[in-house]
């Protein structure tokens with residue numbers, strides 16, 4: 001086993017880290033206070049990231065993407081965790097893996113412009129009546145001679161306001177779910193309110209309504225009845241990257257602030273970092289972040305080797321999200337009143353972290369997956385040489 005990073009990987013991490021520190025972090029307070037940044041600034045950071053080759057890193061080079069391995073992508077995503085969700089989306093893009101199932105004319109309509117940053121996409125699976133039970137959706141599409149007619153609605157759709165099209169799951173038969181690429185602006189497709197959230201300020205979360213929306217045949221992603229399965233499996237790597245790796249990055253960022261404060265803040269004539277109870281909070285955070293980091297890297301390595309990493313990613317999803325939750329909670333404690341006060345970003349990190357245990361499958365859903373696999377496969381689930 002070789003745990004060392006090579007020179008290119010180190011350079012890539014340094015480039016992303018520097019870009020975030022110089023271009024994105026200075027925008028964070030404005031984003032938090034105003035709830036948005038203007039389109040010109042968003043365009044500027046998008047162009048700068050693109051010029052550095054940092055846009056659509058997860059997409060294959062043949063389509064104009066970064067062509068990174070899963071491990072290399074994860075190393076970048078970990079760095080993305082050091083800034084806000086919305087700024088990551090604007091600078092580095094949000095080109096979802098299910099789009100790789102595009103075929104024929106779909107390349108030019110949806111995949112290529114997304115990789116080029118000309119079109120933005122969101123995933124629309126959740127409905128008010130179907131969250132964890134993603135197969136329980138009521139949105140449906142009926143086949144016609146020329147295509148499909150879509151009816152129903154979605155909610156909580158991240159980045160919906162910025163998106164030009166949506167990957168929408170819809171029932172195409174009693175026991176059949178398919179995936180469609182639905183362009184904003186089609187007749188009968190309306191966007192509802194932006195659902196206000198506890199954290200990740202700036203990212204809009206929209207309701208979508210479909211009222212007899214006419215889709216042409218090319219809007220179907222993958223085979224009828226198969227697209228949903230394809231999308232769900234492609235979303236596995238999104239979960240590893242956007243939840244697992246970013247959670248570790250966010251927790252590391254908070255830990256850096258915590259340790260600096262523990263070194264600096266004096267009470268009773270000494271650094272608070274000299275009190276053992278504060279040290280325990282620091283030490284537990286260091287241990288848990290490192291453990292979660294290796295789980296993330298290992299799952300990415302498994303994907304690169306062609307192994308099925310579903311269970312490992314479920315484990316990462318639970319452990320990284322919950323590690324982040326514990327670390328930000330300790331950070332508020334270490335910072336004392338300043339941890340609760342809006343003059344510092346600690347309270348923001350605390351709010352932003354909470355969603356990690358909920359989106360992309362709740363901790364409970366992933367624990368269910370892990371437990372079922374463990375009961376079926378026993379100890380082999382945890383061995384490397386399966």
Ligand SMILES: Cc1cc2nc3c(=O)[nH]c(=O)nc-3n(C[C@H](O)[C@H](O)[C@H](O)COP(=O)(O)OP(=O)(O)OC[C@H]3O[C@@H](n4cnc5c(N)ncnc54)[C@H](O)[C@@H]3O)c2cc1C
Nearest residue numbers: 123124125126131132156157158358359360361362364365
């Ligand atoms: C900020 C934010 C962004 C989001 N972005 C998107 C997006 O871009 N696209 C999209 O499609 N969706 C998105 N979602 C939806 C998100 O994926 C769902 O909220 C999540 O899957 C949980 O579904 P739910 O909210 O309906 O909760 P429910 O499924 O109603 O769950 C409620 C509770 O019941 C528990 N529970 C449910 N079923 C089980 C079970 N079988 N065993 C044990 N416990 C169970 C859950 O763990 C949870 O604790 C987003 C949500 C939020 C809040």
